[in-house]
Amino acid sequence: MFELGLKFLKFSAVGLSGLAIDFCITFLAKEKLRLNKYFANSLGFVFAATSNYLLNKTWTFQDTNPDAVTQFSKYILIALIGLIINNLIIYLLVNNKKKMTFYWAKLVAIGIVVIWNFIANYNFTFTSS
Template identity: 50%
Template structure:
């Protein structure tokens, strides 16, 4: 595995994290949506951002099958969202840790899943 690719994936992930947290915060605090719905919306906006940036910036991928590649990325992301939501729920339910601190912890765990699956399957390095 190329260390530079991991660093780029991390940078892209950071932009996704900012988008995720901003959308989550806005939906939860300003729109008063359920915190798990807000979390799902934030995560979804981040997925689109991350696919585009990872395709062109991280993996320099020119696969002409963009739709199937995005579907693969989306499936991996939905699995990541499921892990994210379940782990967030369990951590919130079983600790007194702040919601956003829990979200940071869970995000770190889900990054490992996303990087591994997308490196091996979506972008096939």
């Protein structure tokens, strides 16, 4: 149980670095390049997911699986499902009667999706660790 908790803490720390990447890319794409907010959100998510895969593989799970292509494909599949959940939560929170701001909704969505990502990656992507 301690090992699982430690992995979740590491996963969360990696997630914080991903959060910074995600928000920076999203902000640049949405505010500076004036791209659609959902496309900008998706760009931020993809950059963060790629960074997080590399950090989680080497640090969180200390995984030595030589089949990185298959493993990365699994990670990205989970991240894409997370992206769908992320965008759905943002849509629901921004377009309701109380109209939460985009960035607050994004923060809520990330908090929920991190739990999905950890459980799915722990049980599916990094099963050999």
